[in-house]
Structures are given as structure tokens and as C-alpha cells.
Amino acid sequence: MLVKLTLNELYKILAKPRSYIGFLAITTIIMLIEFALYVDGKNYIGFIFQALEQTVIIQGEILNGSLVCFIILQTLIIQMPLLVALVTGDLISGEMASGTIRLLATRPVSRGQILWSKILAGGIYVFALLFWLGLLALGGGLLFFGTGDLTVLKTDELVILRESDVIWRFISAFGVAFISLLLVASFSLMLSCFTDNSIGPIIMAMSVIVLFTIIGTMEVPLFDKIKPFLFTTHMVIWRNLFDNPVPKEMVVKSIAVLLGHIGLFLSIAHYKFTKTDIQN
Amino acid sequence: MAQPIVKIDNVYKQYGTFKAVDGISLTIDEGDIYGFLGPNGAGKSTTLRMLLSLIKPTAGSIEIMGKSLNNSRNKILAETGSIIEKPDFYLYLTAKQNLWLLSKMYSQNIGTKRIQEVIQLVGLSGRENDKVKTYSHGMKQRLGLAQALLHNPKLIILDEPTTGLDPQGIIELRELILKLKNEGKTVVLSSHILSEIQLIADSMVIINNGKAVAQGKVNSLLGDDDVVVYVELADTEKFNTEIGQSAFANSLNAVENNVAALKLAKQEIPHLVAWLNEKGIAFYALDYKKRLEDYFLKITHK
Amino acid sequence: MRNLLIVCFMILLLPAIGQSPSGLLQEVNVKFSTVKTYSAGLNLEFDIPGVKVDPIKGDVFYKAPKKFRIKTKGIIFLPKQNPYEAILLLSDSNSYVAVKMADETVSNVKTTVINVLPKKQADFIVGKFWIDPVNKLVLKSEITTQANGTLVTNYAYGAMAKNALPDKMELTFDVAKFKVPKAVAVDINSKTKAGDTKSKGTGNVKFTFTNYVVNKNIDDKVFTE
Structure with missing residues (x-):
């Protein structure tokens, strides 16, 4: 039954124009970045490396599909939570607001099944969004810019990752980014269980993410103590997969924190949704 | 003698200090048309929502088709159809798509033939492929009935089903309810329009301030003695x-x-x-x- | 960059003709001049300040007198300094003045240190060579240019010493301080261990050569691809 319900939820997600905003935004941004880099990428790279190239010759193509994909990932990571919350924040509250929740809750399926079908559908949506991002960013990047070593432009140094060492990192990074976005999805879905306002959870989820990100970015000693407890701190762990060597302990710890948060948010959502009276 | 299909025993629903339902007990016989009558805010909808487990009672027990609602919720809902308050649907889908989605929520196989049957039954033939957002309230109400009947339930709960229907629609609905009764189904309906209940109900309860202030057969409640x-x-x-x-x-x-x-x-x-x-x-x-x-x-x- | 390497190898192999500084340099030159072409497998290791990069394998190709090419499938960093013109100077004994400075021990080998100065004004300012007078091999060189500072090269020889071809070569050179513009940088939260990031501006590249193939024809396309 859960499979049927999940397919139902996917059907609804697919039928809603809002669900395509994310795909449209991703496509547009990626196309723009790839076009800009295709036309003017050499200058862009030249600008970045001008100081280094005064004393060092860099042989090999820095501007390649791997770098393009990395730049896209880096750019889009700001928008992705919004695009995810736009759909997942509406999954329960949207049904509450429109009254269609009664249609579901009066069927011979448990509330838990209804919730989990939405969680699964939300997860599949997040995966599809990320897959689309990967396809366009990595696929498009490799197609138009070719393969090669990945140059990671860190603030304090360059990290050159060999071509053979790149794909697994991208796959892992997409995996970790998927977990991060699942956290956004579960967070917004949890908020969605507390209101019958369709937009509220979306705005609330984004506000919390922005707030936590600001706290995480500010170099204030007081905030340093808080940072490890903010889930946003762990959401950017995908970047560390492009460090060399990969700080495995740190990555595993962050993944555990992310999964812990997801578990917590979904447990709260489950408790709230299964216990709540449907009044509207 | 008719068997009781619904037994509500001393059910309460309390929000803080406010008692929305205050110790209602009643029995609905199988095959009856049973009316919930009361002014707005009396507790009718809350009671009906409790029958559908949309709202959990603070106290008391509900038994439907001989099973406890607490323990056999899904089995009961598999045999129950309902419209609660107003018929809301996924406006961005067509009527047919809405029904198709709902049909997937039953373990029994409800095919497109049955979907087409209920569409015809409620008089929406020809409009079933239009998006629900283009429907009038009356059409949505008809679609509401269609979804309630989709799985051929034994018990049908209709909360204010005539709201928004034109006079012709009300007559058609009344005829449909009587037809359902003739098919052996039990129909529970609520209304604050008294004539609706009077015209078709076999039994009724009048609810006021969360209490059942009168209940019984409509004929006996409306005898010539009074x-x-x-x-x-x-x-x-x-x-x-x-x-x-x-x-x-x-x-x-x-x-x-x-x-x-x-x-x-x-x-x-x-x-x-x-x-x-x-x-x-x-x-x-x-x-x-x-x-x-x-x-x-x-x-x-x- | 290929020029740099040509220079390095030529320096290595300059035959020393006599005990005079110029003569010794000539002898080294003569030894290397027996090599008309060579190709070899190459492993490159980098230690560039502000750049973290794994070693990479590739191939190196040489064709006399000055065609040189390193082929790798990835990005490599090499010193910008081009000492090839200095080598040209060395090969033309009329263009420089060679001065013996001292004897020094390099890698447990007693070497003769020779300074080379251009007779005319050039980008090349001064060259310093540590030459094994017995085997006629350059064990270390230090070339300073106006534009790109100093390149120090250490050489280690093995089976191909007879052709003055080193097994290992380590290049040390000046690297300008480099920072990725904030606008394009990624802020990775990894905790950088103290000392991880080099503050000094000196880069180091290690070449390890394997499977030399000497004096077999190499298509010119290799150098133009």
C-alpha cells in the first residue's frame, strides 16, 4: 500500500506546476553558468590564476567539466534548499489548507502511511532534483568542457584532484548533498505538520536555514560554541569530499548528525501528524 | 430487527475547557437514514469527524460495524464513504484523476469502469476530464458524492451535503440518498436545514451545545401529540x-x-x-x- | 616548461673538456650530446605553496637540439623560469664566462662549483653548477634570471648516467604568494593543521624517470600536439 500511496503522492507532485520551478531554475542557472564559462571561461580562470601564473606554468586544462560542475554545485547549493522546501514544505500543510487532507485521512490507510508516502515522495523529488542538477552540471560540463582534473578553489589553497579521483567524489558529494537536502525536506515537512498555511513552512524553513547559515558564517566566539549544533554547519560537508585527503572522520560525523536530525524531524512529524485532529 | 451499525457510547471531545461534544451516546441502525440535526457549532461535525477518526475523542468509545474504531480503523474506513464539511479536491487535477488517485487507496481493485459509474451516478458525465478548478460548488459537491461512493461502502457519512446545491440538485441528492437506502446502505447525514432531515431521515438526533438533546425515530419525535x-x-x-x-x-x-x-x-x-x-x-x-x-x-x- | 627541462638535462650532460671551468662544462655537454632523442616514463611530485596536488604519471620526450615535451593526462605545475637560454649560452662558450668557485660535496660526491656569467646583458643573470668532475655529471644547478628568480635543480643518477640522463631531478623555485579570490573560493570547513599551509614562497617539483628509450626516432608531432 505504501508504494501505491507514494506513487499517488508523486503523481500529485508531478501535476503541480510549482514542482517544476526547481527544475526550471536549475536548468536556467546551469545553462547560464555553462554558457558564460564557455564564452568567457578562459578569462575567468586567467583572473583567478593570474598571480600564480607569474611564477608557475600550469600545464593542462583547468577549465574542464569537473570544474564547471563544481562551480555549479557551489553556486546552486544556496538555492537548492529553497527549491526543495518549496515542494516539501507544502506536502502536509498544502493538503490541510485545501482541505484535501480529509480525502486522504478518511481512507483505509493509516496516518503514518500517508505521512511516510509523502516523505518518500518528497525524498524521490529531492533525488530527482539533484539528479537533474548532476546530469546537467556534470553531464553538460563534461560534454561541453571535456574531462580532466578538478581544481578546487579553496580560500586558502588550490586542491587539484586527479581525473580518476574525481567521479567517486562527485557521486559521494551528490550523496551527501542528497542527505542534506533530505534534512531540508524533513525539516520543512515537519513544520508543515504544524500549520494549515501552505506558504508558512516554506518561509519558516528557509528563514531557519538562512539564520543558521549566518550564525555559522559569522566569526564571533560565542557562535563558535553553537556552530557544531547547527544542522546547516553539517549540510555543507559535501565540500569536504573535495578536500585531499578527505577528512573521513569529520564527514562521517556530519553525516551522522544530518541523519540524526532527519530522524528527529521525521519522528516529530510522525507524532504530530498521527496524533493531530483534522479540523479543517 | 435492524442491527446497529454505529454505536457511540458516552463520547466527549474537549478543547481546553470547551466541550465540543459532551457525552453523546447514540445508536444508528443498519439500513437507516440517520439525521444529525443542530445549529451551527452544535457539535455535529465534530461527532461525524470522530466517526471517521479525523478527530480522536477525549473519552468514550465508538463502535462501527461491530468493530472498535480504535482497533479496526482501516477495516471500518474501507466500508465507509464520506463527505465532511465541503468537498475539497485537488483542483489542478481532473475529476477522473482525483477519483483515480483515491481509488488507489483501497486494497480492492477499483477500476476505471467503477470510476465512470460513479461519475455517471452523480451526473458529471461529460465533465469528468475537466480540471476541478473549473467546477462550480454544486459540481464539486457531486464529485464529493462520487468519491464517497467510489468503493461501494456500507456506511455513508454526509456532513451538510446540500450546501451549495441548487434546488434541483437538492432534489436529486435526496433521491440518490433514498436510492442508496434501498440498496441497503446506511446513510448518516447532518444538516442545519431542518426540512432536509425531516424529509428523508428515519431516525435523528438533535445536538445542541455538544449534547444530544433529543433522539429517536423521526415519526415518533414528530407525532400528532405535539x-x-x-x-x-x-x-x-x-x-x-x-x-x-x-x-x-x-x-x-x-x-x-x-x-x-x-x-x-x-x-x-x-x-x-x-x-x-x-x-x-x-x-x-x-x-x-x-x-x-x-x-x-x-x-x-x- | 619543456625548455626548462632541456636546459636541465643539457646542463647535466655537458662534457667537461678539461680541468678549466669552461673545459669541464664542455665535457659535460659532450656527454649529453650523444643523446639525440629520448623518451621516458615520468612521475611528477609537487610541493607548491597554496597548491595541494597529488603526484601524476606521464611521459617525457626529447629531441635534440631543443625539443622537449612532458605529457600527462592532468594538470601539472612547473617553474616558469626558462633556463634554456642560459644553456644556449653554456653551449656557446664565447657567450659566457665560467669561474670556478670552490669544491663542495653534494650527495656525498665531491663536486666542482662553477659560476657562469653572461658576457652580454641577458635575462639570465648567473648560473651555478655543481659538477662531478669524475663522472662528468651535473649534480646540482642554480640559475637566476631577472624575470623569474632562482631555479635550483638537484640531480640523482642511476643506470642512465652514462648518457648523463638522471633518474631523479628535483626543482626548487620561487613561487609568488597566491590566494584564490574570495568571490570564487570555496569555504571548506576542514580544520587546517598548523604548518599545513606553506607560508614560504618556494615551490618544489620532483621528477622521477623510468624506462628511458634513447636515440630512437620520435615523431615531431609529439612536440606539437
Whole structure:
């Protein structure tokens, strides 16, 4: 039954124009970045490396599909939570607001099944969004810019990752980014269980993410103590997969924190949704 | 003797200090049309929502089809169809798509043939492929009925089903409910429009302030023993003088705007007319009502 | 960059003709001049300040007199300094003045240190060579240019010493301080261990050569691809 319900939820997600905003935004941004880099990428790279190239010759193509994909990932990571919350924040509250929740809750399926079908559908949506991002960013990047070593432009140094060492990192990074976005999805879905306002959870989820990100970015000693407890701190762990060597302990710890948060948010959502009276 | 299909036993629903449902107990017989009657906010919808497990009772027990709602919720809902409050659908989908999605929520196989059947039954043929956002309220109400009947349930719960329907739609709905009864289904419906219940219900409960203030067979609640007689007086002053000494003194409810209201048994009306003539109290008209409206007003406004 | 390497190898192999500084340099030159072409497998290791990069394998190709090419499938960093013109100077004994400075021990080998100065004004300012006078091999060189500072090269020889071809070569050179513009940088939260980031501006590249193939024809396309 859960499979049927999940397919139902996917059907609804697919039928809603809002669900395509994310795909449209991703496509547009990626196309723009790839076009800009295709036309003017050499200058862009030249600008970045001008100081280094005064004393060092860099042989090999820095501007390649791997770098393009990395730049896209880096750019889009700001928008992705919004695009995810736009759909997942509406999954329960949207049904509450429109009254269609009664249609579901009066069927011979448990509330838990209804919730989990939405969680699964939300997860599949997040995966599809990320897959689309990967396809366009990595696929498009490799197609138009070719393969090669990945140059990671860190603030304090360059990290050159060999071509053979790149794909697994991208796959892992997409995996970790998927977990991060699942956290956004579960967070917004949890908020969605507390209101019958369709937009509220979306705005609330984004506000919390922005707030936590600001706290995480500010170099204030007081905030340093808080940072490890903010889930946003762990959401950017995908970047560390492009460090060399990969700080495995740190990555595993962050993944555990992310999964812990997801578990917590979904447990709260489950408790709230299964216990709540449907009044509207 | 009909078997009870719904048994509500001393059910409460409390929000803080407010008791939305205050110890309601009732039994609904299988095959009946059962009316929930009450003014807005009386607790009808809350009670119906509890039958569908949309709301959990604070206390009390509900048994449907011989099973506890707490323990056999899904089995009960598999045999129950409902429209609660207003028929809401996924507006961005067509009627057919809406029904198709809902059909997937049952373990039994509900095919497109059945979907088409219920669409036809509620009179939406030809519009089933239009998006619901283009539907009028009446059409949505019909679609609401379609989804309630989709899985051929034994028990059908309709909360204010005529809201938004035009007169023709109301008649058609009434006919459909009677048809469902003839098919052996039990229909529970609520309304604050009294005539709806009066016209089709076998049994009813009147709910006010969360309590069941009267319940039973409609016929017995509306027997001839309890009618209200309205006399439009030409000489109110004389009536007021004479009534105190008459046998009808205790029957007088009120005299307002030259209309006297008396609570009598139906067979006493000829005696009243005779008394008015005997005393020479002129009157323009005399009417009586034993209709549900009077009963409803009497209960809820006392 | 290929020029740099040509220079390095030529320096290595300059035959020393006599005990005079110029003569010794000539002898080294003569030894290397027996090599008309060579190709070899190459492993490159980098230690560039502000750049973290794994070693990479590739191939190196040489064709006399000055065609040189390193082929790798990835990005490599090499010193910008081009000492090839200095080598040209060395090969033309009329263009420089060679001065013996001292004897020094390099890698447990006693070497003759020779300074080379251009006779005319050039980008090349001064060259310093540590030459094994017995085997006629350059064990270390230090070339300073106006534009690109100093390139120090250490050489280690093995089976191909007879052709003055080193097994290992380590290049040390000046690297300008480099920072990725904030606008394009990624802020990775990894905790950088103290000392991880080099503050000094000196880069180091290690070449390890394997499987030399000497004096077999190499298509010119290799150098133009």
C-alpha cells in the first residue's frame, strides 16, 4: 500500500506546476553558468590564476567539466534548499489548507502511511532534483568542457584532484548533498505538520536555514560554541569530499548528525501528524 | 430487527475547557437514514469527524460495524464513504484523476469502469476530464458524492451535503440518498436545514451545545401529540382576557404581533376553534405545525 | 616548461673538456650530446605553496637540439623560469664566462662549483653548477634570471648516467604568494593543521624517470600536439 500511496503522492507532485520551478531554475542557472564559462571561461580562470601564473606554468586544462560542475554545485547549493522546501514544505500543510487532507485521512490507510508516502515522495523529488542538477552540471560540463582534473578553489589553497579521483567524489558529494537536502525536506515537512498555511513552512524553513547559515558564517566566539549544533554547519560537508585527503572522520560525523536530525524531524512529524485532529 | 451499525457510547471531545461534544451516546441502525440535526457549532461535525477518526475523542468509545474504531480503523474506513464539511479536491487535477488517485487507496481493485459509474451516478458525465478548478460548488459537491461512493461502502457519512446545491440538485441528492437506502446502505447525514432531515431521515438526533438533546425515530419525535397552533387574532385584547380562564390557559406559549402560539395535541384544534367562536374572539387565520422546524426550534431555543 | 627541462638535462650532460671551468662544462655537454632523442616514463611530485596536488604519471620526450615535451593526462605545475637560454649560452662558450668557485660535496660526491656569467646583458643573470668532475655529471644547478628568480635543480643518477640522463631531478623555485579570490573560493570547513599551509614562497617539483628509450626516432608531432 505504501508504494501505491507514494506513487499517488508523486503523481500529485508531478501535476503541480510549482514542482517544476526547481527544475526550471536549475536548468536556467546551469545553462547560464555553462554558457558564460564557455564564452568567457578562459578569462575567468586567467583572473583567478593570474598571480600564480607569474611564477608557475600550469600545464593542462583547468577549465574542464569537473570544474564547471563544481562551480555549479557551489553556486546552486544556496538555492537548492529553497527549491526543495518549496515542494516539501507544502506536502502536509498544502493538503490541510485545501482541505484535501480529509480525502486522504478518511481512507483505509493509516496516518503514518500517508505521512511516510509523502516523505518518500518528497525524498524521490529531492533525488530527482539533484539528479537533474548532476546530469546537467556534470553531464553538460563534461560534454561541453571535456574531462580532466578538478581544481578546487579553496580560500586558502588550490586542491587539484586527479581525473580518476574525481567521479567517486562527485557521486559521494551528490550523496551527501542528497542527505542534506533530505534534512531540508524533513525539516520543512515537519513544520508543515504544524500549520494549515501552505506558504508558512516554506518561509519558516528557509528563514531557519538562512539564520543558521549566518550564525555559522559569522566569526564571533560565542557562535563558535553553537556552530557544531547547527544542522546547516553539517549540510555543507559535501565540500569536504573535495578536500585531499578527505577528512573521513569529520564527514562521517556530519553525516551522522544530518541523519540524526532527519530522524528527529521525521519522528516529530510522525507524532504530530498521527496524533493531530483534522479540523479543517 | 435492524442491527446497529454505529454505536457511540458516552463520547466527549474537549478543547481546553470547551466541550465540543459532551457525552453523546447514540445508536444508528443498519439500513437507516440517520439525521444529525443542530445549529451551527452544535457539535455535529465534530461527532461525524470522530466517526471517521479525523478527530480522536477525549473519552468514550465508538463502535462501527461491530468493530472498535480504535482497533479496526482501516477495516471500518474501507466500508465507509464520506463527505465532511465541503468537498475539497485537488483542483489542478481532473475529476477522473482525483477519483483515480483515491481509488488507489483501497486494497480492492477499483477500476476505471467503477470510476465512470460513479461519475455517471452523480451526473458529471461529460465533465469528468475537466480540471476541478473549473467546477462550480454544486459540481464539486457531486464529485464529493462520487468519491464517497467510489468503493461501494456500507456506511455513508454526509456532513451538510446540500450546501451549495441548487434546488434541483437538492432534489436529486435526496433521491440518490433514498436510492442508496434501498440498496441497503446506511446513510448518516447532518444538516442545519431542518426540512432536509425531516424529509428523508428515519431516525435523528438533535445536538445542541455538544449534547444530544433529543433522539429517536423521526415519526415518533414528530407525532400528532405535539403540534404548535398559530392563531392570527383580530381581537388580541379579548383573547388575552379570556384565555386565562379557559382550558387552554396552560397551553399558551406566547402572544406576539397579534399571533398567539399554543402547544396542543392535534386533536384539540377543533376544541380551540369552538372556544374561539364561543367567546366571540375574531381571528383571521389558524395554522398548526408539527414539522421538524418547530421541534428543532423548541429544543434549541428553549 | 619543456625548455626548462632541456636546459636541465643539457646542463647535466655537458662534457667537461678539461680541468678549466669552461673545459669541464664542455665535457659535460659532450656527454649529453650523444643523446639525440629520448623518451621516458615520468612521475611528477609537487610541493607548491597554496597548491595541494597529488603526484601524476606521464611521459617525457626529447629531441635534440631543443625539443622537449612532458605529457600527462592532468594538470601539472612547473617553474616558469626558462633556463634554456642560459644553456644556449653554456653551449656557446664565447657567450659566457665560467669561474670556478670552490669544491663542495653534494650527495656525498665531491663536486666542482662553477659560476657562469653572461658576457652580454641577458635575462639570465648567473648560473651555478655543481659538477662531478669524475663522472662528468651535473649534480646540482642554480640559475637566476631577472624575470623569474632562482631555479635550483638537484640531480640523482642511476643506470642512465652514462648518457648523463638522471633518474631523479628535483626543482626548487620561487613561487609568488597566491590566494584564490574570495568571490570564487570555496569555504571548506576542514580544520587546517598548523604548518599545513606553506607560508614560504618556494615551490618544489620532483621528477622521477623510468624506462628511458634513447636515440630512437620520435615523431615531431609529439612536440606539437
